[in-house]
Amino acid sequence: MKTVGIIVEYNPLHNGHVYHFQQSKIVSEADAVVAVMSGSFLQRGEPALVNKWARTEMALAMGADLVIELPVAYSTQPAEWFAFGAVSALEATGVVDAFCFGSESGDLERLQSTARRLHAEDRSSLPQDLSETGSGDAGSGSTAFRDTIRARLKSGASYPSAYAAAAGSLLEERDHEWLAQPNNTLGLHYLLALERLKGKMRPCTIRRHKAGYSQTDISDERIASATALRKLLAEDTDANANALRPFVPEYTWSILRRELAAGRAPVNWESFFRTLFARIAVTGTAELSEYGEVTEGLEHRIKRAIGTVNPDGGQPFEQLMHALKTKRYTRTKLQRTMTRILLNHRKDALSIGLLRRGVPYLRVLGFSPRGQMLLKTMRKTAAVPVVTRTASCRHPFLDLDIQAAAVHALAYRSPSQQDLSRDYSQPPLRLGDEQDQGV
Template sequence: MKTVGMIVEYNPLHNGHVYHCQQSKIVSGADAVVAVMSGSFLQRGEPALVSKWARTEMALRMGADLVLELPVAFSTQPAEWFAYGAVSALESTGVVDAFCFGSESGDLGLLQSAARRLHATDRDAPYAKAGAAGDEAALASPADGAMPFREAIQAQLKAGASYPSAYAAAAAGTVLDGDAPADWLAQPNNTLGLHYLVALERLGGTMRPYTIRRQKAEYNQTDITDERIASATALRKLLADSTDPAALRPYVPSYVADVLDRELRAGRAPVGWESLFPALFARLAVVHPKELAEYGEVTEGLEHRILKAVTEVRPDEGEPFEQLLQALKTKRYTRTKLQRALTRILLNHRKDELTPDALRAGVPYLRVLGFSDRGRTLLRTMRKTASVPVVAKAAAFRHRFLDLDIRAATVHATAFRQPTRRDLYRDYYEPPIRLTETSPD
């Protein structure tokens, strides 16, 4: 059975994702789809709109055959580590022949050329560097004999650029082909695609990569300009403004609107930073600056800036988390960087836990969230081919990264209207979701 992999978040799943899934099967000639999906917290440092189980149901009904959870140790990292963990998960299955990702350019050749150049001249970065994972400044610091690419990033950072801007500018001058547009890596899906391909090189992976050009809506686009396609960012905004899943129906499959409606009625959605702010505030109210500095991505004195800013928040005057972000944002500290730092604080992710040494081996297990009938066949094969344990029951497996996943899901559930014990510890109760008949729209 030929199988294609996808790396997803589905926050929420929309018509653009359906197109990606369909095209991934077509371009790869695959019979089955394996999705590696972020769990309760996502790459941009945000809590997922709905639980990982609700999003797994969406994915299976769309046509995915097997959904695996990307551990939160990787899912909330900067792009390099996020991509490395996700690609390692697909490789570790032993059953995925190809993987397909979306990009703004749709130009696989240009991405592969840049990835090979970067890997050939920067083999030890960032994974062999000292320092804490998620510390972008540390990842960018050149080691002895570092290539011009890393030196160029550091120069951009010292000039006050954000890490994404510094990375794009450095790549444009060192590893990109001369005919690539100067702002090519300022586009987020192009950048993430490059990191997927670099990860494949560093892992010595055998999967064949494909890319599908992103259609009609940009990654962070907040307005809706098409009758059927809108970004997940725009859909979350639309849902926040209307609180009615019916408003999303033109842009999502009917089963997604149904799942969202069910989760909203049950008080399990929408989850966002504002609903988790009380828990974050409780941590910040008692933490010492030295302790705060021990959390991932809290660097260069950011701990003092955070503790000062949180005292200026006025919870009775609008959205307190947004107030905190606006007080913290600078040219250097982007919204995403700050959200990831605050995620680390909320989830108690310390630098000494998530070091490069801890992460560079890739995912240490494959957590199964759901499967179709075809996915069940894949699972039987995976139990023979997978290079790491396949985990169907969280209670039956122990690993510190899995403990982080379980704790993240518990924290996520505290944002529900009236969380039950089962909600808070659902990882221990919930078997993988099994869909006996997929029904894509």
């Protein structure tokens, strides 16, 4: 049985994701699909619109055979560490033959060539820390390479743009703007991770179809980015839930409607502002600097900015972002910073020494009958423990996952004790009985 791996967030799962899923199976000639999915908080420093169990249900309904949670230690990281964690998870299963990712270029040969050349320049063969730049992004290659990224970031460039410029300079490639496109950048990092892990999986890519990664407007009758769909839902939840219907599969629409009716969605940053405000208010400046992503004196800026926000005013989190944002501090950087503070993620808990080891376990969120067969094989082939019950595994990263899920549940309209402690009791979802498990 050939198996392809995909790396996803499904926030929410839409028609573009279905296209990627179907094409991934075609180009890899796979019979089964393993999805590594971010849990409660995502790569751009945002809470998931709906909880990971609802999104797992969407993935299984689409046809995924096995859904594995990417630990929050990786899922909320910049591109390079996010990619490193996700690829290490797929590689660790021992059952994934190929992995497939979306890209703007669709040019695997060019991405692979660039990844190999950058890896050859990498002095440590593993990601280096660039947290002192204020970006939190990891960099590879020589000191000059990392210095170029730092300089570009400090001048206000986005990370993809800064990385593309540094790569172009290092490789003496004038035409490097294609690398600044977000999915090309992420794809390059997936391939770099595969090189560093000496992975055996075969990579393949699919050209991104119609809507761009961060496109906020809707220009197609059937395809829209997850960003645009979340924006639509946030503007008027009741009115726009139905407006999402043409852009998502029927099962996604049904699950979203159910979660909305139950008060478990939509979850966004405004849902957490009072909790975040309280944490910042009672935390001293020195202690604030101990949180991940808080660099270059950002703790002082946060303390000043929080005092300008009216918690009872409209969109207090947006007020905070407006007060904090500069050329140096992008919105994504600031959202990741707020995620660290909200989730109590200290720098020592997410050290490079821990992250560079790759995922320490494989947390199973759901499976199909074919996925159950993969699980049986994985118990023999996996390089790390396979976790179906949290009580069976003890690891600091798993503790962070459980805590993140509990915090995410605080955003529900009326969270119950069962909601807050669900990660302790919820077994993996099985295709066909998700409703019976209360998802």
